[in-house]
Amino acid sequence: MSGSAAKAMRGGDLTLLWGLVVLVAILSILPLARLVIEGIAPGGAVSSGVIGSVLSDPTTWTAVRNSLVTTLGGTVLAVVIGSIVACFVALTDMRARNAFVFCFVLPLMIAPQVTALAWLQVTGPSSALLKMLGLAPPLGTRNPLYSAEGIILLLGIQYAPLVFLTLRAGLRALPKELIEAGLAAGAGKLTVLRTIILPLMTPPLVAGIALCFVSSLGNFGIPAFLGIPANYLVLPTLIYQRLAGLGPGVLSEVAVLSTLIGVIAMAGIILQDVMLRRRDFRITTTSTAARPFELRGWRLPSEILLWGLVLLILVVPLAGLLATSLVPSYGVPLNAATATFENYDYVMFDHAGSRRAFANSFGLSAAAALVIVVVSVPLAYFLVWRRSRMLRLLNLAAELPYALPGVVLAIAAILIFLKPLPVLGISLYNTIWIIFFCYVARFLVLGLRPVASGYHQLDRTLEEAAQVAGAGLIRRLVTIILPLVAPAATAGALLVFLTAFNELTVSALLWSSGNETLGVVVFSFEQGGDSTYAAALAVLTVIVTLALMLSTLLFARKLPQGVLPWRD
């Protein structure tokens, strides 16, 4: 069948398809292949010298251990928070669900480095917020977040929404008969939860855990802000320090390190696969999802508890961030006399680097979003409507750069673009284009997924009707399909924009003077001790993020369910 579908394609269609195949290969397979080659043949000559020296270096193994400790700790915390909240949201009759989901998922959309910065403003002796409340610890006290525990806490908070989202999707697909059958058999609600619901939720839970594991492993912002000051290095920060300290000379070495991260991430993904293959979790009936558990008298206390959680993980840190951004210098308590907008003034109008960063981040994110949508609409067309084995592999290839930690892609991009491009003779290294390349490669799948679910909702005969009317593929894509998948494509573009806008991992490794992103500037402000400027800039990015998220609510009704993570 797949063969005949491919045969049925002619001329123009085939050109377009091969164009997309080549593009995806360049974005995903080329970088990873280049990275692996560098590991085997550093600098072009086959040798095991670099691998040997990296693997025998005790710093490597300290970083691996630290990475595993923080990643596993963060994952456990995220799973505990995420699954409890998912059960409440999906299974009970709590009120104001939409608002709650929006707030709970927000930390996922806020940049990790902003989360880190915000939390630092709540706990340290110089915290403007604590000083305002008179709760600040005495000067000289170490900020308790500069530690492995601090990293674990923030990773857990950052990625709890990931577990929440996968689990909620699973719970939604759970037919109510399965629960009712358990209740009818005389089991109590908690017994049903323990013996029926949770076992059936193993696949989404495991998927959520894997996602959380890989994301925590690749996270750079949180260990950079919390670990580097305490000299507690994980793999991404180790790579960053090596590269920042010594420049491209150490490329082969960091290539080995990032392959190492890649391998650990893959191990997590494969483990997930193995765990799920052992048992049969298939759900056989299809019917509407249930919200079977009435909380009754527990409703108000539960709601208070859940909103308390939001207060703790969202409101308090953001308040700390806001407070710091409003004081004239770090350590000054915030009150009516000291409050000032000077920091905002400075980062928006005076500081050349941060002004450039606004332009760069906006430009990069918008361009990446645009390019990704333009690629995703035809790509999803083939993936969803012309299924074949080759296309399944293509889909997998498109997922890879996002599934693997960002440093992996960044180092691979350096390897590819360090030398001028063959034939063209242009060098992308140290330009903004190398960041752009990585953004498109890494976030392609974020745009692709919503567009693909848009296609799944579309009746294929709408396209076929245009086909018999004589319209060629490109024309059908532009006049029929694009308008119909436009809401999903817009959602995809927004997801790409928001993610790229808040991005730090890739740009921290790839930026050059004049090509800073907002994440990089926040990071360097904080590293230079200018926490107030860092806070002001971070508040601005949060405002942009929030505004864009809220804007999506205007057209959310036209979207397939589950496309926007922050919508219930």
Added chain:
Amino acid sequence: MARLTIDRVSKNFGNYRALDTVSMEVRDGEFLAVLGPSGCGKTTLLRQVAGFDQVDDGEIRIGDTVVSDTRRHVPPEHRRVGIVFQSYALWPHMSVFDNVAYGLKVAGVKDPERTRRVKEALTLVGLETFAERRPGLLSGGQRQRVALARCLVTEPSLVLLDEPLANLDVHLRAAMEDEFARFHERTATTMIYITHDQAEAMALADRIAVMDRGRLLQLATPSDLFRQPANETVARFIGEGMVLPVEVGAADSEGRCQGRIQGLEVSLRASPLQKAGHAKVCLRARDLAIAGPGEAGLGAHIVRTVYQGGFFRLEASLVRAPDVTVHLEVPEPFHHGPGDIVDIAVHDGWVLPATTES
């Protein structure tokens, strides 16, 4: 307008043979209905003709052009066929006018001409006042008509309709049937009309193709199909035919022959080539009646009587062969009930030609 030739076409989905060496010839200007139970491959056949799939074997020609065979495949956009989908497939983001105009735009027809033709097509289906509406605001029947107008505006040589009335209620169906018939009369376009509704097919079509499990069983005029089914499956499928074993004598040149059904002597229709021997006979409900006084009949136990307004539908099993059930209509008044024995006279029947059908 064009002739359509489907020559030994097969189509597989994995191991499943959705079309099995189907051949048919549709004449220029003919209205052909394709009839068959759900899942028998009607839509699949249509999709091969429209070019959405590639055939695995055989050949399809429109006019004299080969559009599909195992090597060649003219894509749908170059076949100049019109199609009306079961789901209508109207583009929700375009007005009725733009929906209809689309094919002309694609073909590069410029404006005064284009608007004129769109208006004409909309007038033809009685929707000229709805041009600016979005399809979402139309009723089911109106949507159906827009889909028809969209399909006809480019004057395709061949029009394919996949259960176009399946989503409409009974009244609208009748009205649309009329409209199709009138339309076909006026334009004389070659039409292939898929349906699983026998009455619809009988009412509209010049000829009917009956399909089952991917195979073409018979292609004939409605009357031939009803009076002279080619085999047992068609006989049972069309008009609820009853198939009984019979001993026949050789047929005369007019196609009449004598037969014996469970010992009852009857006069039957048959192919003039019918030889004497064992055979099967197709009986229609209207061929049967309660035997009059002195008339010979088949003794049968009444199994069920269902009142259907003015007459009863009677189901009975033969006394001599209890596994054979027959059904017939008897007028009111009728005072027998389940368990009673009646004599059933057989006035007519069609001897099924010996076939290779498995």
